[in-house]
Amino acid sequence: MPLRTVLTERLGLTHPIVQAPLAGGGDTPALVAAVADAGALGFIGAAYLTPAQIAESAREVRARTRRPFGINLFAPLPLPPPPREVEAALARVAPFYAELGLARPTAPAVAPDTFDAQLAAALDSGAAVFSFTFGVLPDAATTAIKARGLFLLGTATTVEEALALERAGVDAVVTQGSEAGGHRGTFATDFEAAMVGTIALVPQVVDAVRVPVVASGGLMDGRGLAAALVLGAAGAQLGTAFLTCDEAGVPAAYKDAILTAREDATRLTRAFSGRPARGIVNRFMTEVDRAGGGLPFPWQNALTRPLRSAAAQANRAEFLSLWAGQGVRLARRQKAAELVARVAAEAEAALRRPCAASRPS
Ligand SMILES: Cc1cc2nc3c(=O)[nH]c(=O)nc-3n(C[C@H](O)[C@H](O)[C@H](O)COP(=O)(O)O)c2cc1C
Structure with missing residues (x-):
């Protein structure tokens, strides 16, 4: 029985699994498309891409799949003086x-700052979902994203950040636990103070916000997805697990x-x-x-x-x-489609026997 959540329903996914944006080359169009074709949500991490590169990556993804995919940018930060x-x-x-x-x-x-030009390219990319990290988007950006009908996800590392994102109009919150690989998304408190682990962070955010929550940080297999769902999340976003896939760049x-x-x-x-x-x-x-x-x-x-x-x-x-x-x-070396299928099957099995201490097959 496939796992159905508000995320799978809203985005037309088969599995409540998200391939994290992996800025810096990990999330090739081949990876994003393979994830999408496997029934999960793939993301283009576009923060370091020029508008032309964003258009090109999205074109390549669209040439490989007809399924929905996402695009991700860093929220614009004031540039500190040189x-x-x-x-x-x-x-x-x-x-x-x-x-x-x-x-x-x-x-x-x-x-x-190239955010506005990157955003314009992202809006024209054909992506169904827009996500961001490092802050709250300017109101004009949120309005433009929603006007184009994209589902909007923001990243929080604390309850306070999740509430700020909800107030700013996101459709769902990605929680980033302290286990997570890559940059910390923290924007409303000290980086050190915001090192909250996934198992503590997810249920506290779920209790605080009305929008769906996607858990991330340290989730690698079906046990992680099952745990995230039991904690109240509507899905799991995996980064590190996708980096060792054959298609990762x-x-x-x-x-x-x-x-x-x-x-x-x-x-x-x-x-x-x-x-x-x-x-x-x-x-x-x-x-x-x-x-x-x-x-x-x-x-x-x-x-x-x-x-x-x-x-x-x-x-x-x-x-x-x-x-x-x-x-x-x-982490395992495998095709992205195998990872998605394996995580989904393991989670379904784990949730059928929630007390089993057994290992995934
Ligand atoms: C190589 C790498 C690049 C990442 N790039 C981005 C990014 O561009 N945007 C973003 O929102 N998150 C990015 N992240 C963070 C992920 O969204 C997510 O929080 C993290 O991968 C989850 O933890 P995990 O790696 O343990 O699965 C990146 C993570 C990694 C490992």
Whole structure:
């Protein structure tokens, strides 16, 4: 019996499973389309894409599937002034640049806010769902998204953030537990204070808001989906589990790092982007954090981008931002359709025997 929830009903999905937006190359059109064809919701993480790239990615997804898909952006943040003291940050990353054969880094440049142009491309993309993280959208953006009939999802790491998103008009809230891989979506409180685990966060948000809740953070298999549903969520959003799928666009060294990682292998760091994010500990993270970190977001992100691109080309995991959640030990190499089918079947079985301590088949 397929699991039916308000999410599957509202979005025409077969399974209450969402492939998290995976900005930075993980969520290829092949992945998004495979997830959609498997009956779940795939997302294009478009935050780092230009409007032209957003249009192209969406075109590729639409060429591969007729099923609904989603698109995701970062809520626009005020750009902090250019850091005045960049020499120490440059010196900290220079040896890594040299090791990869890159020219000595110079002060990073950040493009002016491109959110409005990205949003316009997202609205024309044919996506059925729009999601965002890092804040609340400007009213005009919410109005434009709703006028185009897209289902709107915002990301919360606390009850207070979920309530703010509900007030701002989202159709559903994605809770991001502290286990989650990637950047923290926290926007209304301290990053440290907002490290609430999924099992504590989901029911408290479910009790506080009227809109449906999608759980994320550390959910890797059908037991995770079943647990999320029992806690009151209408679905589960999985990021790390999709990164090791065949269709995911991250370097082989990144997939291998996840597939061999233990549950204690990840940590929160600002070393790559200046904003706290959870990833597998590697040399770059350890050395930059030990030396005192880098520039604020998004300046550090811009500073390390050439390094991360070169590391991806060279398949060098020690310089990549290996974003991954605490569920890493449950990751498998498989096709996205197999992952979706497996998670759905395991959850259905787990919910038929909710007290069973058995492992998924
Ligand atoms: C590589 C990577 C990239 C991510 N990029 C985004 C993004 O662009 N937008 C977003 O809302 N969330 C992003 N996330 C966070 C996910 O939405 C989600 O919170 C997280 O993956 C859930 O935890 P899990 O990785 O343990 O499944 C990203 C996560 C990872 C691992």
